[in-house]
Amino acid sequence: MGEEPDGGRIAGFVDEERRLTGLLDGLAPAARAALAAAVAARLLPHYWRFHEQTGLGEPLVLQGALGGVWDLLEQGSAIDIVTVGVACMDQAFVAAEFGFTLAGTRAWEAWRVVNGAATPLVENAVHAAWAVAGACHVAVHGGVTETLHCLRYGRGAALATAHSRRQGAEVQSVRAAESDLLVEQEERRQLLDIEMLGRSALTAQVLAELRRPT
Numbered sequence: 171m172g173e174e175p176d177g178g179r180i181a182g183f184v185d186e187e188r189r190l191t192g193l194l195d196g197l198a199p200a201a202r203a204a205l206a207a208a209v210a211a212r213l214l215p216h217y218w219r220f221h222e223q224t225g226l227g228e229p230l231v232l233q234g235a236l237g238g239v240w241d242l243l244e245q246g247s248a249i250d251i252v253t254v255g256v257a258c259m260d261q262a263f264v265a266a267e268f269g270f271t272l273a274g275t276r277a278w279e280a281w282r283v284v285n286g287a288a289t290p291l292v293e294n295a296v297h298a299a300w301a302v303a304g305a306c307h308v309a310v311h312g313g314v315t316e317t318l319h320c321l322r323y324g325r326g327a328a329l330a331t332a333h334s335r336r337q338g339a340e341v342q343s344v345r346a347a348e349s350d351l352l353v354e355q356e357e358r359r360q361l362l363d364i365e366m367l368g369r370s371a372l373t374a375q376v377l378a379e380l381r382r383p384t
Contacts, residue, residue, distance in 0.1 A: 190318055193364050199312025200243060201367040206308040206320040207239045208363055208380040210301035212356075213294065213327050220265055220295035227264045227295065231257050232302045239309045243377060251310045255303050262299035265292055290334040297323040297330075321360050328356040359384075 194202060214236060217229045235254045241247040269292035301323040307316045332350035363380060370376050 187318070190321060191314060193361075193368070194314045194317050197364065197367055198372075199308075200372050202312055202314065202317040203239060203305065203309040204243055204372060204377060204380055205360075205363055205367060206301070206305040206317050207236060207243070209320045209324040209360065210236050210239075210298070210305040211381055212359075212383060213298040213301045213324060215298075216291075216294035216327060217261065217265070217298040220268075220291055220298075223291060224268060226268055227261050229261075232261055232299060235306055236302050239305050240377070240381070242309050243372065244374070249306055249310055251306060254306050258299055258303035258306065262296050262303070265295035265299065268292060269296075290330040293330045294327045297327045324356050324360060325353060328353045355384075 194205075197205070214229070214232060217227060217232055221227045221229045235258050238247065238249050238254060242249055269289070272289065272292065301320050304316050304320040304323065307313070308320065329350070329352075332352045335350075335352075366376065366379065
């Protein structure tokens with residue numbers, strides 16, 4: 171059976187976006203922030219890996235920013251979203267800049283780099299930094315759209331890892347990569363977290379469950 175036509179895949183993507191948006195609309199702003207932080211926490215090890223393999227970036231900046239989100243949720247602490255947001259995006263720029271150099275390209279092909287054309291190491295580091303920045307934004311503003319972006323970053327990182335693991339084997343379809351176990355696990359975890367947040371108060375126990383890595 172051939173690859174699914176682009177029109178079908180796009181329609182499926184739009185339907186999924188609408189479904190997730192509806193689910194996120196049903197959550198309280200603090201619950202959205204907790205969901206975004208949970209995704210960012212799962213992605214943060216990718217930035218540590220990038221730092222360990224390249225010597226670039228400052229993962230402690232992202233770790234501290236994400237810690238600020240948990241502190242806000244647990245203790246009501248404040249976040250300076252401008253300062254923290256810029257610091258997180260600076261870390262994304264470090265990873266993307268390395269990808270530009272590695273791929274021998276510049277800004278006009280930037281989308282290819284941050285979407286996996288360089289290496290999954292780069293793509294996932296960028297996703298991690300974006301996710302932490304997004305979680306900080308949601309913690310302050312509680313928005314649905316930024317929460318949805320964080321969910322995308324989590325799924326995008328799983329997809330990039332799935333693609334990298336398939337390299338060297340026969341060429342796989344996009345649909346095959348999207349149905350990889352890693353991608354399915356991330357999607358399932360996100361939906362389970364949304365379900366839990368929809369039925370439970372944001373207690374210490376719930377926050378601890380969200381911080382569980384797998």
